[in-house]
Amino acid sequence: xxxxxxxxxxxxxxxxxxxxxxxxxxxxxxxxxxxxxxxxxxxxxxxxxxxxxxxxxxxxxxxxxxxxxxxxxxxxxxxxxxxxxxxxxxxxxxxxxxxxxxxxxxxxxxxxxxxxxxxxxxxxxxxxxxxxxxxxxxxxxxxxxxxxxxxxxxxxxxxxxxxxxxxxxxxxxxxxxxxxxxxxxxxxxxxxxxxxxxxxxxxxxxxxxxxxxxxxxxxxxxxxx
Numbered sequence: 001x002x003x004x005x006x007x008x009x010x011x012x013x014x015x016x017x018x019x020x021x022x023x024x025x026x027x028x029x030x031x032x033x034x035x036x037x038x039x040x041x042x043x044x045x046x047x048x049x050x051x052x053x054x055x056x057x058x059x060x061x062x063x064x065x066x067x068x069x070x071x072x073x074x075x076x077x078x079x080x081x082x083x084x085x086x087x088x089x090x091x092x093x094x095x096x097x098x099x100x101x102x103x104x105x106x107x108x109x110x111x112x113x114x115x116x117x118x119x120x121x122x123x124x125x126x127x128x129x130x131x132x133x134x135x136x137x138x139x140x141x142x143x144x145x146x147x148x149x150x151x152x153x154x155x156x157x158x159x160x161x162x163x164x165x166x167x168x169x170x171x172x173x174x175x176x177x178x179x180x181x182x183x184x185x186x187x188x189x190x191x192x193x194x195x196x197x198x199x200x201x202x203x204x205x206x207x208x209x210x211x212x213x214x215x216x217x218x219x220x221x222x223x224x225x
Contacts, residue, residue, distance in 0.1 A: 002156075003156050003157055003158040004158050006155055006156055006157050006158070007024060007157045007158040010048065010088070010091070010092070010155070010157065013088065013091055014048070014050060014084070014088055017084045017087055017088070018052065018080070018084065019050045019051060019052055019081075019084055020051055020052055020053045020142065020146065021049070021050065021051030021052075021053075021123075021128050021139060021142070021146060021148075022048070022049070022050060022051075023048075023049045023123065023126030023127045023128045023160045024046055024047070024048055024049070024126055024157045024158065024159050024160050025046065025047040025049060025122050025123075025125030025126035025127075025159060025160070026045065026046065026125065026159035027044070027045065027046065027047045027122070027125065027152070028045045030121075030125060034116065034117045040100070043098055043154050044098065044100065044152040044153060044154055045153075045154055046152070046153050046154070046155060046156075046157045046159065047117075047122045047125070047126065047150050047151070047152050047153075048088060048126075048150065048151040048152075048153065048157070049119070049122050049123045049125075049126035049128055049148060049150055050081060050084055050085060050088065050148065050149050050150070050151065051081075051123070051128065051139070051142075051146040051147065051148050052077055052080055052081055052084070052146060052147055053142055053145060053146050054073065054074075054077060054145045054146055054147065054216070055073055056145070058070055058073040059145060059213065059216065059217040060217070062213045062214060062216075062217045064176075064178055064214060065178060065201055065206050065212070065214065066201055066206050066207040066211055066212050066213045066214075067206060067207070068206075068207070070207070070211070070213045071206075071207040071208060071209065071211065074105075074147070074207075074209070074211055074213070075209075077104070077147040078103075078104040078105040078147055078149075079104075081104040081147055081148070081149035082101070082103055082104055082149060084149065085101035085102070085103075085104070085149040085150070085151050086101050088101070088151050089101040089151050089153075092151070092153050092155050095155070097153055097154050097155040098153060098154045098155075099151055099152070099153040099155070100151065100152040100153070101149070101150075101151050102116050102117055102119070102149065102150040102151070102152065103116070103149065104119070104147055104148065104149040105147075117150060119137075119148035119149065119150050120136060120137035120148065122148075122150050123137040123148055124137065124162060124163070125159075125162060126159075126160050127160030127161050127162055127163055128160075128163070129163055129165075130163055130165055130166050130167075131186055132144065132166075132167045132173070132186060132219065133167050133171065133173055133174060133182050133183065133184065133185075133186050133189070134173040134177075134182050134189075134215040134216075134218075134219060135181075135182070135186065135189040135191070135194070136215070136216070136219070138167060138219060138221070139221060140163075140165060140221060140222055141221050141222055142220075142221045143216075143219035143220040143221030144215065144216050144219035144221075145216055145217075145219065145220060145221065167186075170219075171184070172218040172219065173215040173218045173219055175218070176214050176215060176217075176218045177214065177215055178197055178212070178214055179193045179194050179196065179197035180193060181193040181194040181197070182215065194212075195210070197212065198210035198211065198212060
């Protein structure tokens with residue numbers, strides 16, 4: 001069975017579990033920042049990026065700040081992705097390959113905003129989109145209105161091509177950012193101001209985690225897959 005066949009079979013399986021986005025990244029030369037043992041990391045050459053769309057109705061309820069409804073939806077989407085990633089990894093393992101599911105949202109260091117790996121960077125390598133002005137992964141169809149999980153594997157999968165698109169002239173996220181953290185140049189995103197606003201939201205008990213959702217609501221994509 002070749003790389004293309006493995007890819008298509010795994011894509012069908014993943015889509016059958018309810019994911020909206022599926023892509024595969026070649027990570028053989030892109031493991032900087034991975035919080036994994038060197039021995040395990042060396043074995044894993046591919047990363048399967050899985051995404052689920054967020055509820056348009058829930059996002060519509062966000063008015064300049066996160067709310068309890070969005071926080072619950074955020075956690076539910078992450079839980080769903082964790083279940084999907086578990087099943088995808090189990091499916092791969094049953095075929096005789098190594099697989100490691102990375103949680104959708106498990107922060108190792110909140111101050112540094114570090115995790116086992118960056119799902120959005122894997123998503124870029126898997127061809128699902130680009131890093132936008134809002135410092136999030138932006139997909140042409142869904143904008144930033146989705147959550148991600150990743151499965152690392154040694155299964156010989158075809159890798160997707162990296163997207164060459166960008167945000168173009170869209171600056172909706174700049175206009176609505178409550179922290180003023182989003183700049184015209186994506187490289188100038190103000191991480192500190194963003195994090196300080198997240199801490200403010202949590203202190204006000206708007207959400208029991210460092211999340212916002214304002215720029216997510218603004219970044220809606222074309223809606224055409």
